[in-house]
Amino acid sequence: MLSNSRAVEIEWGACDPGGIVFNPRYFEFFDWSTALLFQRALGMSKLEMCRTFDSVGIPLVDTRARFLRSSRVGDIVQITSTVTAFRRSSFDVRHELTGDGLLAVEGFETRVWVGRDPQHPDRLKSKPIPAAVIDRFTAAASES
Amino acid sequence: MLINRRTLRVEWGDCDPAGIVFYPNYLVWFDSSTTRLFERTGMALPELYRKHGSVGMPLIEVGVKFFIPSRFGDELVVESGVREWGRSSLIVQHRFLKLGELALEGFEKRVWSVPHPDQPGRIKGQPVPAEIVAMLSAPEA
Numbered sequence: 001m002l003s004n005s006r007a008v009e010i011e012w013g014a015c016d017p018g019g020i021v022f023n024p025r026y027f028e029f030f031d032w033s034t035a036l037l038f039q040r041a042l043g044m045s046k047l048e049m050c051r052t053f054d055s056v057g058i059p060l061v062d063t064r065a066r067f068l069r070s071s072r073v074g075d076i077v078q079i080t081s082t083v084t085a086f087r088r089s090s091f092d093v094r095h096e097l098t099g100d101g102l103l104a105v106e107g108f109e110t111r112v113w114v115g116r117d118p119q120h121p122d123r124l125k126s127k128p129i130p131a132a133v134i135d136r137f138t139a140a141a142s143e144s
Numbered sequence: 145m146l147i148n149r150r151t152l153r154v155e156w157g158d159c160d161p162a163g164i165v166f167y168p169n170y171l172v173w174f175d176s177s178t179t180r181l182f183e184r185t186g187m188a189l190p191e192l193y194r195k196h197g198s199v200g201m202p203l204i205e206v207g208v209k210f211f212i213p214s215r216f217g218d219e220l221v222v223e224s225g226v227r228e229w230g231r232s233s234l235i236v237q238h239r240f241l242k243l244g245e246l247a248l249e250g251f252e253k254r255v256w257s258v259p260h261p262d263q264p265g266r267i268k269g270q271p272v273p274a275e276i277v278a279m280l281s282a283p284e285a
Contacts, residue, residue, distance in 0.1 A: 018199070023175070024172045028168045066205050
């Protein structure tokens with residue numbers, strides 16, 4: 001399956017008084033890493049993706065992370081993200097965050113493809129993931 | 145298990161362009177809800193750490209299941225308690241209720257840590273002081 005890797009520099013404001021990254025910041029990194037993975041597969045930004053496929057986004061229904069090593073201000077960490085399963089309207093993403101080549105944080109997400117509920121426009125409703133999206137992941141994986 | 149309850153209001157800046165809470169913010173609330181829970185010992189957490197020579201309770205694992213999204217202005221009741229005490233680890237569970245319905249639930253696995261005696265700059269796990277375990281295990285809701 002297609003993966004995307006990116007480097008993130010740990011900023012001062014991402015860290016807590018213990019001098020290490022405050023855990024919610026890892027989820028911010030992972031959230032954008034998923035967006036960049038989709039951008040790589042589809043060749044369009046998250047906003048364009050939402051417009052093109054009439055989606056509101058890909059909110060989480062489940063997430064989990066294991067913290068193995070801490071990261072500090074100025075560290076450059078590498079995040080590699082992969083979709084590990086596509087289902088009808090949900091999919092799983094795995095993130096590996098490494099520092100100096102060592103696994104530091106492992107993250108798992110289950111997300112849902114959602115649009116507006118036609119009955120209640122202020123509510124979200126899951127929708128089948130467009131076949132074109134899944135096809136792009138398969139095609140992009142064989143191209144890379 | 146002692147359950148601590150607190151009420152939060154979802155602010156504008158907690159939400160993302162889809163109009164719902166940006167989920168890492170729930171993890172910020174997990175952290176502060178654990179702090180509020182430990183205050184039920186009668187001591188603020190920094191004070192409690194100082195008293196017991198601890199450097200804190202770093203997280204080793206966290207998990208969340210999301211059921212109902214929340215939006216700007218929503219009121220959330222957070223219920224937190226220590227579900228499990230290990231040798232030096234503990235599992236704090238958090239439930240977020242919106243109008244009485246479970247909006248999300250999750251856990252934090254943390255380690256009560258002290259400075260490593262032989263390796264400066266490093267930390268090690270140590271059993272949670274018995275008085276803290278006793279106070280947070282009280283069978284009161």
